Amino acid sequence: MKAVVIREFGPPEVMQYETVPDPQPRHGEIRINVHAATVNRVLDVAVRRGEQAQRGVELPLIPGVDCAGIIDAIGPGVTKWKIGDRVCAAGRMALDPCNEDGSGATGRAGMMGIKRPGGFAEKVCVPACSAFALPGTLGFHEAAVVMRHCPTAWNLLVNIAGLKAGEWVLIMGASGNLGSVGIQIAKHVIGAKVIATAGSRERADAGLALGADHAVDYSTQDLCAEVMRLTGGKGVDVLYDNIANPKVLPQAFHALGENGRLVTAGAHGGPNVTIDFFHLYDKKITIRGMPGSRDEDRPKCFAAAGEGKIKVRIAHVLPLSRAVDAHRMMESDPGMGKIVLDPTLG
Secondary structure (H helix, E strand, O other), X not given: OEXXXXXXXXXXXXXXXXXXXXXXXXXXXXXXXXXXXXXXXXXXXXXXXXXXXXXXXXXXXXXXXXXXXXXEEEOOOOOOOOOOOEEEEEOEEEOOOOOOOOOOOOOOEEEEXXXXXXXXXXXXXXXXXXXXXXXOOOOHHHHHHHHHHHHHHHHHHHHHOOOOOOOEEEXXXXXXXXXXXXXXXXXXXXXXXXEXXXXXXXXXXXXXXXXXXXXXXXXXXXXXXXXXXXXXXXXXXXXXXXXXXXXXXXXXXXXXXEEEEEEEOOOOOOOOOOOOHHHHHHOOOEEEEOOOOOHHHHHXXXXXXXXXXXXXXXXXXXXXXXXXXXXXXXXXXXXXXXXXXXXXXX
């Protein structure tokens, strides 16, 4: 099969598109014929540059921390799936063979595309318990993006922040991947009142197209003052941020009202940000960092996407052979919509 292989850290050119042996599913595993894998700013691009040593990246490596496709082989002990099933897989999973329900694992685990072969290949094997069925209404390209970002956003807004219908939420990075998904979950799934913000008028207004009630361009507007005006001086109940912009986040923090909650799963614009501790304790604000997601939320995300409540932003779909180009594009414009690699394209 064809796959992208990294043998050393460095610029995009260290990725080699080459022929490698087809993987064979072990006990409790399935093999997916990959139709889509997304390119991620941190988990793919920064990993390739050698900037994620804390993750224990093991070279040589086939990157790609998610994939969507069709099962084309089944390992011993697997009965829950059959050849031809449409599935998606991503994230942390067992490194050694285990039973199809996840039992019997040695305890060693890690992310696909970082500690075990990933989705930048024509085929990839994953534990049967790490795969999720796709609704027939959702295409592979969209499914891979949903799998990557929607469960994280869902976890932050629904489980961690506890955002309720009618509450105010300020979504930072409105045109980014987590921001755009967060807007839609907050508005179309939860029923909250949404303020989208970004560093340009165009990117802020992209939030309106996704369902936000208001959009603020913090490059020309006073973010805190505008939020307080929109909320009648109350402030927002939830601040959703995955950027940690040291110039902007302090303003957004002041826009949190009584018993406000700040949630985040990222800090690529920081990580160090100054906050007003008087505002923190005076308003009884809670700050929660929570990376990752919950498996039980993934089917809910797929269902919401299949019903059209969540629409992902895909900027480009490229053949797997153009992985180097995809990384260059991501580095030149990290704010663009998702780039998807499709090994089935010529």
